[in-house]
Amino acid sequence: MVQRKTVLATGVFDILHPGHIRFLEESKKKGGPRATLVVVVARDKTVKDHKGHGPTLPETDRLELVSALRPVNRAVLGHEKVDFLGVLHELKPDIVCVGYDQSDVKRKVVKLVADQKLPIRVVKIRKFGRKGLNSSTGVKKRIAANWRGTSLAR
């Protein structure tokens, strides 16, 4: 029997766009047939510490949305103080997939895996979709611009 591989992906997933779906589908494919995709959704506090401002949707909402995506087998909230090693020990992935904009995560996980001699492959997933609307920030920029336009027009 071929063992089902566990693939781990992580992110903020603030305002969902097709780039998220393609990232998750592509990540799951890396685990081969019948892979299990587990997604760690970043905590509000982590985002705030990292970016200086929190996400638009609270973590419980973001978790609910990611859990409802078809490729996702299981979604969990991360630790408030980022703990990659703890997460790897808890979720025991065979593969960790990182997005095109997660070089920082990639570097840290690659180092951990090497230092700890963990049997985990780290894979970078390429960027998908049209420029501008394939990032939550791009979508937010557009909303803010349109909102101002709408307000002025009224």
Add this chain to the structure above:
Amino acid sequence: MVQRKTVLATGVFDILHPGHIRFLEESKKKGGPRATLVVVVARDKTVKDHKGHGPTLPETDRLELVSALRPVNRAVLGHEKVDFLGVLHELKPDIVCVGYDQSDVKRKVVKLVADQKLPIRVVKIRKFGRKGLNSSTGVKKRIAANWRGTSLAR
């Protein structure tokens, strides 16, 4: 053998939030076990004609996102010129579910079903979630406000 019921729901689904997921899950439940949920995603032109401005995400993106939601068996784009009767004939639902904010759709479908003597039940789904972030408009308002704050702070 019990026939699988087809449930139809419709909406713009511009910026996804948990209210959308709950609306779709609750709609599907109305069709009983093994129901098929078909979702008609409003066209950009329809939204623009109706609201005076188009949605943030183009229809192809919104269709892709809705198609990726676990409760959704099939998602299709609507007609550019809204055609409820055409949609009912094409998709042959047993039940049409409308959201708490779709009284207009409900009234039109109820009238059509009565006039045409169609074997279709129309069900209104209650509102879910916290106030403010259970509507795409609420989420957009918050993004626009935060964006202004962010720009000023930088």
